[in-house]
Amino acid sequence: MEYPVYRIIQTETLAPTITRLTVEAPLVARKRKAGNFVIVRATPTGERIPLTIVDSDPEKGTIVLIVQAIGKTTHIITGLGAGDHFVDVVGPLGEPTPVSDFGTVVCIGGGVGTAVIYPIAKALKVAGNRVISIVGARTRDLVILEEEMAAVSDELVVTTDDGSHGQKGFVTDALQKIISEQGKPDAVYAIGPLPMMRAVSEVTRNPGIRTWVSLNPIMMDGTGMCGACRVTVGDELKFACVDGPEFDAHRVNFDELIARNRTYGGLEKEALEAWKKSTETSDCKHV
Amino acid sequence: MSSNGHNKDKSGAKVEKRRKVIDIPPRERMKIPRHLPFEQDPRERVSNFCEVSEGFDIEKALEEAKRCLECNDPVCLKACPVNVDIPAFIQLLYEGDYAGAIRKIRESNYLPAICGRVCPQENLCENSCIVGKKLEPLAIGKMERFLADFEARNGTFTPPPVAASKGQKVAVVGSGPGGLTVAAELAQMGYEVTIFEALHEAGGVLKYGIPEFRLPKQIVDEEVDRVRALGVTIETNVIIGRTLTIDELLGEMGYGAVYIGTGAGSPRFLNVPGENLSGVYSASELLTRVNLMKAYKFPEFDTPLKLGKKVVVLGGGDVAMDAARTSRRIGPDKTLLLYRRSREEMPARLEEVHHAEEEGIEFHFLTSPVAIHGDDNGWVRAIECQKMRLGEPDEKGRRRPVPIEGSNFTIETDTVVVAIGQSPNPIIQQTTPGLETTTWGTIVVDDDGATSRPGIFAGGDISRGGATVIQAVADGKRASRSIDAYLSKLREEKGASSVAAGSQSAGKRTAAG
Numbered sequence: 001m002e003y004p005v006y007r008i009i010q011t012e013t014l015a016p017t018i019t020r021l022t023v024e025a026p027l028v029a030r031k032r033k034a035g036n037f038v039i040v041r042a043t044p045t046g047e048r049i050p051l052t053i054v055d056s057d058p059e060k061g062t063i064v065l066i067v068q069a070i071g072k073t074t075h076i077i078t079g080l081g082a083g084d085h086f087v088d089v090v091g092p093l094g095e096p097t098p099v100s101d102f103g104t105v106v107c108i109g110g111g112v113g114t115a116v117i118y119p120i121a122k123a124l125k126v127a128g129n130r131v132i133s134i135v136g137a138r139t140r141d142l143v144i145l146e147e148e149m150a151a152v153s154d155e156l157v158v159t160t161d162d163g164s165h166g167q168k169g170f171v172t173d174a175l176q177k178i179i180s181e182q183g184k185p186d187a188v189y190a191i192g193p194l195p196m197m198r199a200v201s202e203v204t205r206n207p208g209i210r211t212w213v214s215l216n217p218i219m220m221d222g223t224g225m226c227g228a229c230r231v232t233v234g235d236e237l238k239f240a241c242v243d244g245p246e247f248d249a250h251r252v253n254f255d256e257l258i259a260r261n262r263t264y265g266g267l268e269k270e271a272l273e274a275w276k277k278s279t280e281t282s283d284c285k286h287v
Numbered sequence: 288m289s290s291n292g293h294n295k296d297k298s299g300a301k302v303e304k305r306r307k308v309i310d311i312p313p314r315e316r317m318k319i320p321r322h323l324p325f326e327q328d329p330r331e332r333v334s335n336f337c338e339v340s341e342g343f344d345i346e347k348a349l350e351e352a353k354r355c356l357e358c359n360d361p362v363c364l365k366a367c368p369v370n371v372d373i374p375a376f377i378q379l380l381y382e383g384d385y386a387g388a389i390r391k392i393r394e395s396n397y398l399p400a401i402c403g404r405v406c407p408q409e410n411l412c413e414n415s416c417i418v419g420k421k422l423e424p425l426a427i428g429k430m431e432r433f434l435a436d437f438e439a440r441n442g443t444f445t446p447p448p449v450a451a452s453k454g455q456k457v458a459v460v461g462s463g464p465g466g467l468t469v470a471a472e473l474a475q476m477g478y479e480v481t482i483f484e485a486l487h488e489a490g491g492v493l494k495y496g497i498p499e500f501r502l503p504k505q506i507v508d509e510e511v512d513r514v515r516a517l518g519v520t521i522e523t524n525v526i527i528g529r530t531l532t533i534d535e536l537l538g539e540m541g542y543g544a545v546y547i548g549t550g551a552g553s554p555r556f557l558n559v560p561g562e563n564l565s566g567v568y569s570a571s572e573l574l575t576r577v578n579l580m581k582a583y584k585f586p587e588f589d590t591p592l593k594l595g596k597k598v599v600v601l602g603g604g605d606v607a608m609d610a611a612r613t614s615r616r617i618g619p620d621k622t623l624l625l626y627r628r629s630r631e632e633m634p635a636r637l638e639e640v641h642h643a644e645e646e647g648i649e650f651h652f653l654t655s656p657v658a659i660h661g662d663d664n665g666w667v668r669a670i671e672c673q674k675m676r677l678g679e680p681d682e683k684g685r686r687r688p689v690p691i692e693g694s695n696f697t698i699e700t701d702t703v704v705v706a707i708g709q710s711p712n713p714i715i716q717q718t719t720p721g722l723e724t725t726t727w728g729t730i731v732v733d734d735d736g737a738t739s740r741p742g743i744f745a746g747g748d749i750s751r752g753g754a755t756v757i758q759a760v761a762d763g764k765r766a767s768r769s770i771d772a773y774l775s776k777l778r779e780e781k782g783a784s785s786v787a788a789g790s791q792s793a794g795k796r797t798a799a800g
Contacts, residue, residue, distance in 0.1 A: 027530050041487060047580065047589040048487075073589060088487040090524040220580070220590075223485050223526060224712050225495075225552040226572035232563055237556060242714065256563050259665025263565045267591035274586050 026061030035097030110192020403432030463491025468763030561659030595701030602706030
């Protein structure tokens with residue numbers, strides 16, 4: 001049995017800050033189902049961060065990850081190229097998405113969350129659903145995977161906050177329009193920033209539409225060992241890494257999670273600034 | 288005096304007569320007081336992560352060895368969970384045969400650098416030491432540690448002999464003290480051993496749980512390397528139950544047996560309001576951030592840790608002490624530890640409690656949390672507690688804490704660390720059909736460490752719920768013997784059937800191996 005060095009086979013820039021990476025991880029690729037994620041480390045002094053597996057090829061032993069540069073670690077990852085490698089990749093983690101033939105399903109991806117909803121939309125389509133997808137972003141440049149989403153959807157709506165592409169407005173506006181024009185869908189999957197997922201769950205709560213969201217709390221080990229990713233679902237304490245990351249949207253305590261995710265805001269900024277500074281100086285040295 | 292002393296027969300029958308080497312009359316030996324290890328000054332060490340105990344130097348170690356009474360029927364050896372021949376290694380130390388002494392320890396315990404540091408000797412070998420009936424007992428742990436460190440410093444380690452290959456593979460799940468022990472034992476017997484570790488570094492709780500200032504990570508790495516030196520392979524980043532399953536290991540991957548030593552890795556929470564506020568950590572999260580991820584070196588290392596001005600740790604075990612002392616070093620103004628019973632019932636090692644007090648951790652006994660209150664940003668602001676009194680003893684004989692009505696009070700704090708214990712991680716149990724578990728989620732094992740499924744063995748915290756490093760080592764040794772017996776039987780059966788069925792089964796074995 002061969003164990004990989006997590007080599008990057010290919011990278012592609014999807015948007016100014018968003019990169020798609022194809023990574024060698026044969027053991028992960030073999031087992032991965034839609035909804036699973038991996039934990040990666042980019043450098044020997046790096047942190048462990050969770051990334052959803054967008055796609056996998058068990059034959060080639062590769063997985064696809066999509067990363068948006070936000071903090072230091074994601075800046076480093078989006079700067080990697082073919083031939084570079086991750087220090088660590090472990091998975092597949094989390095419970096797979098509950099996929100069955102519900103009937104009509106609306107799949108909503110906000111920002112880089114579209115990378116996470118894509119494999120789910122694909123799996124739902126394969127399972128026989130009529131898939132209506134909504135892809136939302138702040139502006140045209142940040143709309144990703146439009147073609148891929150179109151290919152696995154019966155209908156695709158694109159929204160941008162500034163109206164530079166598709167419909168102007170939020171994904172919730174598009175969802176409401178679909179509900180009023182086509183009636184209640186049988187299920188909704190929404191993945192994106194926490195405020196977006198909370199807004200979607202408010203739209204579907206009263207009509208009683210079954211809704212799943214994929215949560216992105218702070219995580220470290222990804223195996224249920226540290227409890228950093230704990231979330232309140234109904235009146236239960238759940239660990240997103242082993243019990244999730246997908247949960248019934250109407251039972252998730254979003255306010256609590258939004259507050260918890262702010263824990264390291266200041267320190268993350270500090271790390272990013274320090275890193276940017278260090279890369280500037282090292283660039284100078286090379287010149 | 289001769290040191291050829293093979294004074295123990297191979298079958299383990301009663302020791303005839305133990306050799307005597309210490310050339311000092313017992314009465315004189317009893318006049319030597321126990322030696323104290325060098326220790327970092329508490330005022331200094333609260334601002335660093337360097338090891339608190341610096342152990343013995345060669346003089347102290349040799350002087351301490353002179354205190355041994357060389358009992359004819361030593362009880363220390365029996366009090367040790369893995370029966371290290373303590374008087375024998377002390378004699379070798381006294382004779383200056385440091386290499387022989389550490390070899391003697393390693394015959395029974397392959398992890399002396401670790402156990403010399405974290406074993407609760409005061410409850411085990413040192414508690415039984417005859418010298419201790421009158422004076423302070425021998426500092427057995429510190430001598431063990433000296434020998435391990437002396438060898439490491441001088442680079443004189445040579446791996447013990449490894450038996451001829453038996454042609455059978457064993458998978459070990461988890462690279463903590465139990466897994467490392469099983470791997471070392473079976474590798475020496477001639478099995479091909481692979482350890483699968485979920486995290487990115489080997490060592491398990493020795494790496495993520497026990498702090499640097501009690502057990503430097505370099506010491507763990509060196510001990511792990513000595514296990515590798517026996518031919519053991521360690522695969523990190525493999526989660527058994529996710530990346531691979533136990534049934535794949537036993538099936539298509541051709542492992543003859545599996546040992547589960549995954550520890551108790553799932554933190555318990557209090558179930559009180561406010562527990563998910565920002566600023567509330569499990570001890571596991573705090574310790575993993577600091578120990579494994581090196582958050583104390585942020586931003587040189589990327590993993591952050593945010594502690595406020597005041598840290599309140601909840602719990603009374605070793606993990607609570609580790610969490611409090613780790614927090615103290617990160618630098619809040621004040622670190623408190625709340626425990627719901629009294630000092631006497633605290634399960635933590637005495638040395639750790641003593642060190643914590645020296646470092647200025649404030650203990651509050653008979654105090655139990657009832658709620659955690661937050662500010663407008665969802666960050667901890669205060670913890671509401673209730674005073675307790677001790678009631679009737681529980682089934683373990685510890686007196687039960689009983690709340691005193693109307694005694695609620697609040698402590699202002701911005702950080703809370705929950706250190707009230709861990710539950711077994713359920714991933715393997717959920718993905719291994721037919722593996723019997725208890726209602727607490729621990730894996731059921733018999734007296735030989737065998738689970739309900741043939742070929743699957745387990746030990747340490749995953750079967751006990753919560754124990755010590757040395758208990759995990761002892762379980763590992765027991766399971767190694769059982770695994771050897773199990774695989775030997777398979778070999779014999781296979782040998783018999785291949786005689787009966789010609790080359791067919793031999794061919795099969797090659798394919799699987």
